Amino acid sequence: MDTLAQLANGFAVAFSPNNLLWCLVGTTLGTAIGVLPGLGPALTIALLLPITFQVAPEAAFILFAGIYYGAMYGGSTTSILLNTPGESATIVTALEGNRMARSGRAGAALATSAIGSFVAGTIGTMGVTFLAPIVVSLALLFGPAEYFSLMVLAFVTVSAVLGSSAVRGLASLFLGFYLGMIGIDLQTGQPRFTFGLTELLDGTNVIVVAVGLFAVGETLYVAARRHAGKDEIVPLRGSLYMTREEWSRSWKPWLRGTAIGFPIGAMPAGGAEIPTFLSYVLEKRLSKKPEEFGTVGAIEGVAGPEAANNASAAGVLVPMLTLGLPTSATAAIMLSAFQSYGIQPGPLLLDTQPALVWGLIASLYVANVLLVVLNLPLVGLWVRILKIPAPLLYSGILVFATVGTYGISQSPIDLILLYILGGVGFLMRRFDFPTAPVVIGMILGPMAETEFRRAMTISNGDWTVLFTQPLSAALLALAFAALFGPRLYQLIQAWRGPRPDHVPGDA
Amino acid sequence: MTDANSRQRPRARLAPAEALIGLGLLLFAGLTLWQTLSIPVSPMYAQVGPRVFPYITSAGLAVFAVLLLVQAARGGWQPAEEKEVALDWKAVAFVAAGLVANVALIGPLGFSAASTAMCVLVAHGFGSRRPLRDALIGLVLALAAYFGFAKALGVNIGAGLIENLLGG
Numbered sequence: 108m109d110t111l112a113q114l115a116n117g118f119a120v121a122f123s124p125n126n127l128l129w130c131l132v133g134t135t136l137g138t139a140i141g142v143l144p145g146l147g148p149a150l151t152i153a154l155l156l157p158i159t160f161q162v163a164p165e166a167a168f169i170l171f172a173g174i175y176y177g178a179m180y181g182g183s184t185t186s187i188l189l190n191t192p193g194e195s196a197t198i199v200t201a202l203e204g205n206r207m208a209r210s211g212r213a214g215a216a217l218a219t220s221a222i223g224s225f226v227a228g229t230i231g232t233m234g235v236t237f238l239a240p241i242v243v244s245l246a247l248l249f250g251p252a253e254y255f256s257l258m259v260l261a262f263v264t265v266s267a268v269l270g271s272s273a274v275r276g277l278a279s280l281f282l283g284f285y286l287g288m289i290g291i292d293l294q295t296g297q298p299r300f301t302f303g304l305t306e307l308l309d310g311t312n313v314i315v316v317a318v319g320l321f322a323v324g325e326t327l328y329v330a331a332r333r334h335a336g337k338d339e340i341v342p343l344r345g346s347l348y349m350t351r352e353e354w355s356r357s358w359k360p361w362l363r364g365t366a367i368g369f370p371i372g373a374m375p376a377g378g379a380e381i382p383t384f385l386s387y388v389l390e391k392r393l394s395k396k397p398e399e400f401g402t403v404g405a406i407e408g409v410a411g412p413e414a415a416n417n418a419s420a421a422g423v424l425v426p427m428l429t430l431g432l433p434t435s436a437t438a439a440i441m442l443s444a445f446q447s448y449g450i451q452p453g454p455l456l457l458d459t460q461p462a463l464v465w466g467l468i469a470s471l472y473v474a475n476v477l478l479v480v481l482n483l484p485l486v487g488l489w490v491r492i493l494k495i496p497a498p499l500l501y502s503g504i505l506v507f508a509t510v511g512t513y514g515i516s517q518s519p520i521d522l523i524l525l526y527i528l529g530g531v532g533f534l535m536r537r538f539d540f541p542t543a544p545v546v547i548g549m550i551l552g553p554m555a556e557t558e559f560r561r562a563m564t565i566s567n568g569d570w571t572v573l574f575t576q577p578l579s580a581a582l583l584a585l586a587f588a589a590l591f592g593p594r595l596y597q598l599i600q601a602w603r604g605p606r607p608d609h610v611p612g613d614a
Numbered sequence: 615m616t617d618a619n620s621r622q623r624p625r626a627r628l629a630p631a632e633a634l635i636g637l638g639l640l641l642f643a644g645l646t647l648w649q650t651l652s653i654p655v656s657p658m659y660a661q662v663g664p665r666v667f668p669y670i671t672s673a674g675l676a677v678f679a680v681l682l683l684v685q686a687a688r689g690g691w692q693p694a695e696e697k698e699v700a701l702d703w704k705a706v707a708f709v710a711a712g713l714v715a716n717v718a719l720i721g722p723l724g725f726s727a728a729s730t731a732m733c734v735l736v737a738h739g740f741g742s743r744r745p746l747r748d749a750l751i752g753l754v755l756a757l758a759a760y761f762g763f764a765k766a767l768g769v770n771i772g773a774g775l776i777e778n779l780l781g782g
Contacts, residue, residue, distance in 0.1 A: 157767040272691065278639060278678040284671045285646055292664040295656060299664060300649045323713070330705040330739050498737035498748065502712075503755055505736055506729045509716060510759050513725070514767070519717055526713045538635055539693055552667070560662045568662075 110240055117465025121473050126169050129162075130470050133170040134477045137177020141184075142489045144191045145325045146504070148178040149436035149546065153317035154511035156440070159447040164463050167448075169470040171441050172424075176228060176471065179379075179420050180478045183220040183413055184489050187213060188341050196379030196420070199387045199412040206404030208341040218349050219357045219406055220413040221482045226358075227365040227414035228475040231421025234369045235428070236468055239457065242429040246454035249430075251561035252572050256582035257432065258555040261375045263586045265434055266544040273590065275540045282531075283548020286311050294560060306520040313443045315512050316549055317436070319525045320542045322508045324532020326501045331533070333497075340493055347483055357410040360390050364414030372422020375432055379419045386415035421471070428464055429454060432551070436543040439550040629690025636682035643675035708739030726776040729756035 120126060140151045152171050159167050182197040187204035200220060207216040249257070266276035289300040290310030301307040349357065367389070368382040390411040391400050399405035426432040431452030433439035445452045450460060457464050482489070512525045535542055566572040574580050650668035685691050712735030719728035733752025734745050742748055753776075760777060 155767070161767060274678050274681045274685065275691070278675065278682065281671055281674040281678065284667070285675070288668060288671065292653075295664045297654050297656070297664045299653050299668060300646065302649070326736070327706055327709055330709045330736075331701040331703070332699050333702045333705050333741060334700075496742070498740035498742035499751060501709075501740055502733035502736040502748065502752060505712070505716075505732060506752070506755050506759055507763070509720070509725070509729060509732075510764050510767075513720060514764055519721060522717045522720070526717070529713070534635065537692070537696055538632065539691065539696065552671075556667045559667075563662045 110237060113461060113465045114236055114469060116461065117467075117469035118472075120165055120462050120466030121169065121469035126166060126466065126470065127473065129166045129170045130173045130473050131477060133173020134177040134474050134481060137174035138181035138184075138478065138481055138489060139177075139492055140174065141178035141181025142492050143500070144185055144189065145329065147182075147321065147437070148175045149317055149440055149543075150321040151178070152437060152440045152444075153314045153321075154507060156314050156444060156447065157511070157515055159444050164448045164450065164460070165466045167444060168441070168463060168467045171444065172467055172471055173474045173477075175420065175437055175441075176417070176474045177478055177481075179228075179417050180221060180224050180482045181489060183224065183409075183416075184217060184482065184486060185493065187216045187220065187409070188343065188490060189339075189493060190341075196383060196416045197413075198380065199383040200409055200416070202387065203400065203404045203406075203408030205341070206402065207406065207409065208404070210403040212404065212406075213341055213343050214347040215349050215353050215406060216404070216409050217343075217486055218347050218483060219353065219410045221479055222349075223357065223361040223364065223410045223414040224417040224482075225475050225479045226361045227368060227416075227418040228421060228478075229472065230362075230365045231369045231372070231418040232468065232471040232475065234373065234418075235421055235424050235471070238373060238425050239429050239464075239468075242425055243454045243457050246430050248578070249454070250576070251558045251565060252576050252579045253582065254430075255555055255558040255562055256573060256579040256586070257375060257430070258551055258558065260582050260586040260589070261426075261432055261434055261551065262548070262555075263590045264375065265378065265547050266541070268589050268593065271539065271541075273594075275538075276544055279535065279540050279542065280544040280548040283545040283550075284552035286316055286545065287549040287552040288556075294557075304520065306516075306518055311524065311549075312512075312515060312521070313440060313546065313549060314515060315521050315525050316528055317440055317546055318508045318511055319528025320532035320535070320545060321436075322504050323526060323529025324536060324542070326504060327529055327533040328536045329497065329501065331537075340490065343487065343490060347486070353406055356406050360386070360407045360411035361414040363389060363393075364411040364416075365418040368415035368418030368420075369422045372419030372434075373425040374422075375426050375430070375434060378435065379416045382415040382419045383412040386411040424468075424471075427452070428456060428467075431456070431554070433547060436546040439547045443550055627689060629686050629692070632686035632690035632692060633683060636679050636686050639675060639682060640679035643672050643679055646675060647672040705739040705741075709736050712736040712739065724777055725760055726753060726756040729753075729759075 121130070136151065137148060140146050140148060151174050155170070158170070179196065183200045183204065185191060186197040186201035187208050190201050190205040204216045204220065207213065262280055266280040267273035285300065289307055291297070291308055292299055298308055364382075364386040367386050368379070371382040372379065387408055390405075390407040391397060394400065394405055394407045396405060400408055423435050423438050426434055427438045427442060431442065431445075433442045442452055450456070450463070508525065509522070512521050515521070532542060562572060563570070572579070573583060646668065650665055650672055653665050653668060655663045655665055712732040715735055716728045716732040719731055730749050730752040733755070734748045737748040738745065757776070757780070
């Protein structure tokens with residue numbers, strides 16, 4: 108019951124008027140960002156990172172968490188009404204949701220996805236509440252060698268397993284390593300990868316990298332494909348209330364989606380794409396009306412994946428808060444916010460920063476309630492955001508990108524770096540390289556290096572310690588299996604399942 | 615999971631665009647290796663020096679570059695949907711010009727003036743043909759960002775003529 112007492116304290120933090128306001132700002136902003144295709148929570152939180160110099164950590168993280176959850180809700184609106192997923196995690200929602208909208212049931216699709224998101228988000232947050240202390244007690248057994256191996260496992264899963272190609276995912280990850288290593292090596296004081304530029308001695312800022320890849324890259328990409336044909340917004344028709352039949356067809360998919368999404372999100376693999384897709388396949392198989400899938404749109408195909416999406420978003424917070432292990436671009440940027448406060452993320456976080464962690468978790472419950480209200484009755488407001496003309500939207504994005512990057516250093520070098528990374532981001536989008544591993548590699552790479560050095564110092568430079576410690580060896584074996592297992596499986600059965608469409612916007 | 619697509623198209627021809635990507639990455643790996651070799655190593659840290667992870671990174675980049683080149687030789691991996699879309703290079707050029715203008719002007723003229731110039735060029739790239747309206751919206755947006763966002767975040771953006779006039 109210790110957990111409940113801690114959670115009660117957390118609610119005391121979350122219900123302070125200031126923090127409630129931050130939560131409202133975060134969820135509103137997050138929904139808006141989620142609705143806009145191609146813009147995501149990672150970019151938004153990166154742009155707002157300088158706020159960590161201004162406000163208390165609780166307030167900043169409540170804001171960030173609101174944005175994170177809000178983007179998941181907002182993304183589904185775009186998927187349903189526009190067929191262009193607002194977020195990579197809502198690709199699957201677009202499959203059935205847009206068909207439902209086209210056959211005049213947009214209201215029901217929006218309702219089942221918002222309420223499903225609420226159910227899954229709340230259950231997922233409960234999962235975080237009760238799982239986090241357990242994972243912490245396990246994590247305290249970890250030494251540097253185990254941490255390093257765990258990070259190797261996370262590297263493999265986020266870059267090689269989740270994307271469409273292991274080679275391209277790993278290439279992105281290693282590009283992230285490179286960016287993360289620029290600057291002074293903290294252990295030996297030697298400059299690395301600086302090309303003799305003093306501006307680079309402090310390293311590249313994660314804001315520059317995230318904004319360059321996600322905002323500038325996205326702008327160039329959209330400009331280049333200006334004539335590629337646009338999806339039309341389906342006008343919002345039909346009541347937002349679900350019929351009795353729609354309720355009864357929704358609640359089981361919500362729970363099943365949650366059951367799939369949360370564990371996958373909480374594993375050191377993360378990612379919402381796999382659970383949403385799994386949920387879709389499962390619902391299609393279980394549905395009593397399979398003929399609606401792919402034709403007029405089946406409500407189960409919206410309810411399940413939306414729930415899976417939000418549950419996995421909650422799950423991602425478990426490794427982030429308990430192990431300091433980010434498994435999505437957004438989590439990686441939130442982790443860098445911890446570093447900006449000088450807070451050491453990891454298993455001790457719950458002990459050293461109880462007000463922060465439990466306040467954050469409690470605010471997630473609040474955010475879920477706010478988000479249902481923001482996204483159901485007020486959905487018409489968000490549809491209007493979709494109608495902002497592209498010339499204004501993208502020039503506005505670039506203005507804010509300038510504020511976020513030039514504002515922190517007043518160095519034109521950072522702007523030039525921002526635009527170079529924008530060009531890289533454009534090429535990555537065009538050639539189907541995932542961008543999230545760059546950000547994860549940039550944050551997690553240097554942490555892995557530190558753990559590796561610690562492990563080597565403890566073992567007196569004996570590399571075999573990674574393989575002789577049972578826990579570390581098991582984690583490395585898992586990483587190995589995750590990397591080469593699918594390929595072996597492919598060789599054995601020349602089976603090829605359907606894959607989600609190529610999707611814009613992984614921010 | 616290598617690309618299933620490339621295996622489905624036997625004896626596909628070399629894809630030039632993808633080959634260039636692979637080649638570029640290989641060059642980049644060479645660059646990181648050159649930079650790694652120039653990292654000074656002090657003898658005090660015999661255990662794991664500052665070069666170990668940079669070496670691993672360079673090697674990894676080189677390996678993946680070669681694998682990408684192999685894939686390019688087998689017909690490439692770019693999704694068909696991307697390949698079919700003809701890029702609007704004129705639009706990209708205007709957006710890029712907007713970015714260059716921003717970098718060039720932000721120092722001498724300040725943030726708002728540079729942003730206004732950028733907005734006009736970027737909006738033109740996106741097909742807007744009303745430069746005056748775009749300039750006005752860009753200016754208002756930049757000032758809002760300057761006095762709202764930047765001040766709220768406490769970041770200091772280069773003030774120029776316009777900001778000083780308005781008492782920023």
